[in-house]
Amino acid sequence: MNPDIRRERENASFNTEILTNILDGGPEKTRRRREIENLVISDPDFQHQDLNFLSRSERYDAAVKKSAQMILKLREYGISDPEEIYFYKNVWRGLHQEALGLHFVMFLPTLRSQCDAEQRKKWLPLAESFKVLGTYAQTEMGHEPLDLHLGMFLPTLLNQATPEQQDTFLMPAWNLEIIGTYAQTEMGHGTHIRGLETTSTYDPSTQEFVLNSPTITSIKWWPGGLGKTSNHAIVLAQLHTQGRCHGLHAFIVPIRCMRTHKPLPGVVVGDIGPKFGYDEVDNGYLKMENVRIPRDNMLMKYAKVEPDGTYVKPPSDKLTYGTMVFVRSMIVGESARALSKACTIAIRYSTVRHQSELRPGDPEPQILDYQTQQYKLFPLLATTYAFHCVGQYMNQTYNRIIGDISQGDFSELPELHALSAGLKAFTTWAASAGIEVCRMACGGHGYSRSSCLPDIYVTFTPACTYEGENTVMMLQTARYLVKSYTQASAGQQLSGMVDLSSLVEAYKLRAARLVETAARNLQMDMQHNSKEDAWNSTSIDLVTASDAHCHYVVVKLFAAKLGEVGDTAVHSVLSSLALLYALHGITQHSGDFLQAGLLSVPPALPNLPAAEGTPLPAAAQRRGPGGLLRLPR
The missing domain is CATH 1.20.140.10 (Butyryl-CoA Dehydrogenase, subunit A, domain 3)
Incomplete structure (x- = not known):
C-alpha cells in the first residue's frame, strides 16, 4: 500500500468498520455484501482483457457473454434477493459491462407490477427463464445490454401485471427465455410522455391490439437492449378503443422470433449507432406497422380493456x-x-x-x-x-x-x-x-x-x-x-x-x-x-x-x-x-x-x-x- 494512504488511514479519527456498517444498514448486511462480492472477485471466469482496447462490436459481444455467465452464476449460488443481486452486479459491473440490464431492471418488474394474474402466468415464466428477452422502450439507456431487462422490464411486470400475467411472463423473463426492454421514448418525444405518438388500437373482432408507428417521430428511439438483444419489449402506446383515446398504456410486444431471433412481421428494429458512451449497450429503434398482439398482452393490473372493447380506467391516473x-x-x-x-x-x-x-x-x-x-x-x-x-x-x-x-x-x-x-x-x-x-x-x-x-x-x-x-x-x-x-x-x-x-x-x-x-x-x-x-x-x-x-x-x-x-x-x-x-x-x-x-x-x-x-x-x-x-x- 502507498505509504501516504497508509498514514492517512492510520490517522483517521473514527472506526471505518462502524461507518461501513452504517452505510450498509448493519454488520450482518456488511458481512453478506462482502461474501457476495468476493464470489465475483475470486471467480476466474470474470477475469478479462482490458475493454478499452476493444472495438464497440467486440465490447458488446464480451458484455453479452459475461452477462450470460453472471446469470448462470446467480442461479448456481442461489442468489435471488434483489438487494443481494445488486451487491453481486455492483462488483461484477466494475469488471464488466452487462448485456441484459433492462430485462432485469425494467422488463421483469413491469410484468410483475402491471400484469393481471393470467398475464403473469403466461409471461413471467418465459422472461425469468430468459426464453423471452425483454426491453422497456423509454429514455432507457441502460448501463449494459441487459440493464433494461433487469431494471425496467422485470420491475414493470412485478408492479403492473396481473397475477395471471405474472404467471405467464415473469418466470420466463427471470430465466432469460424472454429478454425484455422498456420502449417509451420516441424520436420526437421523450420527457413529455403525453405527446408520444405510438398507437395501440383494439380490434374486438379478433380480441387483439394493433400497434403502429404512424410517423417518423413516433419511432421508438434509445431503449437499451433493443438494438440486438431483446426479443420482447414493454411498449408504451396511446390506447384507442371504441373510437376513443384513453392515453398511454403498457403492452408486451414480441419483436423478434423466439427461434431465429429475426424481427417479426411488421417490426423494424435495429441499433441506433455510436454514442457519447455506453459502447457495450445496443440502444435501439423500433418501428411497428400493424403489429397484432393478443388482448392479454396489455398490462391490466389496474386499467383494463374488456373483450368487447369497454375500457375500465385505473383507480389513479398516476399508476402508469x-x-x-x-x-x-x-x-x-x-x-x-x-x-x-x-x-x-x-x-x-x-x-x-x-x-x-x-x-x-x-x-x-x-x-x-x-x-x-x-x-x-x-x-x-x-x-x-x-x-x-x-x-x-x-x-x-x-x-x-x-x-x-x-x-x-x-x-x-x-x-x-x-x-x-x-x-x-x-x-x-x-x-x-x-x-x-x-x-x-x-x-x-x-x-x-x-x-x-x-x-x-x-x-x-x-x-x-x-x-x-x-x-x-x-x-x-x-x-x-x-x-x-x-x-x-x-x-x-x-x-x-x-x-x-x-x-x-x-x-x-x-x-x-x-x-x-x-x-x-x-x-x-x-x-x-x-x-x-x-x-x-x-x-x-x-x-x-x-x-x-x-x-x-x-x-x-x-x-x-x-x-x-x-x-x-x-x-x-x-x-x-x-x-x-x-x-x-x-x-x-x-x-x-x-x-x-x-x-x-x-x-x-x-x-x-x-x-x-x-x-x-x-x-x-x-x-x-x-x-x-x-x-x-
Whole structure:
C-alpha cells in the first residue's frame, strides 16, 4: 500500500468498520455484501482483457457473454434477493459491462407490477427463464445490454401485471427465455410522455391490439437492449378503443422470433449507432406497422380493456408512472454511488500526488494539503454522504408506498412522483458536475481512461436526461409545490451559533420563500395571460423553487440520519460532513438566504466557514476525514 494512504488511514479519527456498517444498514448486511462480492472477485471466469482496447462490436459481444455467465452464476449460488443481486452486479459491473440490464431492471418488474394474474402466468415464466428477452422502450439507456431487462422490464411486470400475467411472463423473463426492454421514448418525444405518438388500437373482432408507428417521430428511439438483444419489449402506446383515446398504456410486444431471433412481421428494429458512451449497450429503434398482439398482452393490473372493447380506467391516473418513479428513486442512489467513486479516486490521487512547494526548498507536499484542492473535493465528499442518506430514504419510501398501493391506498403517490422527479434532477445535476470537478482535480491523469474518471462521467451524465430531462423534472416538482402552497413562511434570523438544526430550518424557510415567490408570480401573471403562458414566463422561478425544495429535503434527511448513529467518533465525522454540505450550499446560494432574511451581512458572512475567499472549517481541514479515502469494503 502507498505509504501516504497508509498514514492517512492510520490517522483517521473514527472506526471505518462502524461507518461501513452504517452505510450498509448493519454488520450482518456488511458481512453478506462482502461474501457476495468476493464470489465475483475470486471467480476466474470474470477475469478479462482490458475493454478499452476493444472495438464497440467486440465490447458488446464480451458484455453479452459475461452477462450470460453472471446469470448462470446467480442461479448456481442461489442468489435471488434483489438487494443481494445488486451487491453481486455492483462488483461484477466494475469488471464488466452487462448485456441484459433492462430485462432485469425494467422488463421483469413491469410484468410483475402491471400484469393481471393470467398475464403473469403466461409471461413471467418465459422472461425469468430468459426464453423471452425483454426491453422497456423509454429514455432507457441502460448501463449494459441487459440493464433494461433487469431494471425496467422485470420491475414493470412485478408492479403492473396481473397475477395471471405474472404467471405467464415473469418466470420466463427471470430465466432469460424472454429478454425484455422498456420502449417509451420516441424520436420526437421523450420527457413529455403525453405527446408520444405510438398507437395501440383494439380490434374486438379478433380480441387483439394493433400497434403502429404512424410517423417518423413516433419511432421508438434509445431503449437499451433493443438494438440486438431483446426479443420482447414493454411498449408504451396511446390506447384507442371504441373510437376513443384513453392515453398511454403498457403492452408486451414480441419483436423478434423466439427461434431465429429475426424481427417479426411488421417490426423494424435495429441499433441506433455510436454514442457519447455506453459502447457495450445496443440502444435501439423500433418501428411497428400493424403489429397484432393478443388482448392479454396489455398490462391490466389496474386499467383494463374488456373483450368487447369497454375500457375500465385505473383507480389513479398516476399508476402508469409507477415504473418511472421506481427508476427515478434508484437514480438518486446511483448519484451517490457514482459521485462517491469519483471522490474516492480524486482524494486518493490527491493523497499520493506530490507537486510544487508551499515554501521554497521544502519537499513537494501532497496536493491534498492545498486549500484549493480541499475546497474542490471535501464538499463533494460531504455531498456523497448526503445523497446516500437520500437514496436510502427514497428506496424505503417507494417500497412503503407501493405496499400502500397494493392495499388500494393511492394518497401518497402524487407526492412520491413529485419528490422523485425533483430529487432525480437535483442529485444527478450535482453528481455529474461533481464527477467532472474530480476529473479536473486529478490534472492530466484524470483525462486518461486508466483513471476510470472519464468512464464514470460518460456513464453517469446521461442520467441528467434519461428518465426525464432535469429541467422538466424540476418543473414537475414545482407544479406540485405550487399546488400545495397555502401561505408564506416567515423567515427567521440565524443565531450566532450555527448548528445543523438551525441550518435545516434555514433551508426550509428559504425553500418556503422561493415557493411563495414563484406561486405569487405565477398567480400575478395569470391575471394578464393564459395559464400556459404564465407557467412558461415564470418557469425560471419555478425551477429555482424546486431546486431549493430538493436541497432542503437532502439537508433534512442527512441531519435526520445522524440521529441513527450511536458511535461518537463516526457521529462526529458525519456531523462535520453534514455541516460542510449545508454551509457550502449556503455559500453557493447566499443571495437566496440573504433575501429571505436568514443571514445578516456584517455578522454572518465573515463567520461562514466555507465562504468564498475563506478557508474550510477546521473539521474539514483535519486529516481525520482522510479515513474516508478508503471505500467501505
